[in-house]
Amino acid sequence: MSKKVSYLLGIAITIILGTFLYLKFCCNCYEKTTTDDAPKIVSPAVQEPNFVPFVLNGSGIEYQTHDNLKFLKNSAILIMPVSDSVTTGVEKLKAFLTTNPKQKVTITGYATSDETNSTTFENLGLARANDVKNYFVSKGMSENQFNTIGKIIDTWKMSGDTLLGPADYTFETIDSSSATNDEWTALKEKINADPLILHFNTNKSRQTLSDAEKQKVSNIAKYLENVKDAVVVAVGHSDNVGNRDSNIILGQKRADFSKDYLSKNGIDAARIETSSKGPDEPVGDNATEEGKATNRRTVITIK
Incomplete structure (x- = not known):
């Protein structure tokens, strides 16, 4: 074998041996470094906000702020002063309840099972609910x-030894039908307390109505439109001039005039009853003369 061939063969063996050793040792070291020794990336823990929002959420009211009413552990007394944002919510609640006097709100107070109840209430949660109500x-x-x-529960969010907002508020649903019935009852009482009275000149049974009288007619029409079984009663009266029978007839004419007027203003004539008391x-x-003029009238009410 010539020296040149021996030289080239030696180079080839060196390259092959070097490659083998590299793959065996260096690649293993790389794999170990990248798999075992590489630093692991740890996601930072997400911290839960340390607050309990003050929430008022009902039909007609919606308010929320991150601050809240607070109580010391084992205490049923609100911590004062209350923050401005909570005070704003309380004022909104006051305005809402004033506008809606039939609205009821249930305050649920909470206490944890490891707290001591030193109040006269059944539990500390109830004592806290009552203190919120008093506030x-x-x-x-x-x-x-x-x-x-x-209510007694296992845990509640705290800041040190202070419970954050251990109360919530439930707005009861108002019975709209009941509220509506009350509205029409009130209108009927208004109509009958200050009834429509039509006064007439001597021997007359028609006249022009004033604006106030027209408004009363409008109230009667509104009531009848919404209370389907309601009936209007028109009773005619007279003074004592002439004989009684004639005055009974005159009173009836006045009642009939009133019925005719009401029917022309949207009230079903079938729902109007008429009668006469004459001079009685x-x-x-x-x-x-003033007294006689007062007696010549028709009084219109709701039956």
């Missing part, structure tokens, strides 16, 4: 619009 009442709200209950129920002194 609302001190701000001008009606005590009758609040109910209170208390005077409200003025028939010895004077």
Whole structure:
């Protein structure tokens, strides 16, 4: 074998041996470094916000702030002063309850199972609910619009030894049909307390209505439109001039005129009853002209 061939063969063997050793040792070292010794990336822990929002959420009211009413552990007394953002919510609650006097709110107070109840209430949660109610009442709200209950739970969010907002508020649904019935009852009482009275000149049974009388007619029409079984009663009266029978007839004419007027203003004539008292129920002194004029009338009410 020539020297040149021996030289080239030696180079080839060196390259092959070097490659083998590199793959065996260096690549293993790289794999170990990249798999075993490489630093692991750890995601930072997400911290939960340390607050309990003050929430008022009902039909007609919606308010929320991150601050809240607070109680010391084992205590049923609100920590004062209350923050401005909570005070704003309390004022909104006051305005809402004033506008909606039938609205009821249930305050649920909470306490943890490891707290000590030193109050006269059944549990510390109920004591806290009552203190919140008293605070609302001190701000001008009606005590009758609040109910209170208390619950004991395992844990509650705290800041040191302070419980953050251990109460929530449930707005009861108002029975709209009941509210509507109350509205029409009130209108009926208004109509009958100050009834439509049409006064007439001597021997006359028609006249022009004033604006106030027209408004009363409008109220009657509105009531009948919404209370389907309601009936209007028109009773005619007279003074005592002439004989009674003639005055009974005159009173009836006045009642019939009133019925005709009402029917022309949107009231079903079938829902209007008429009668006459003639001179039998005077409200003025028939010895004077002023008294006689007062007695010549038709009184219209809701039956």
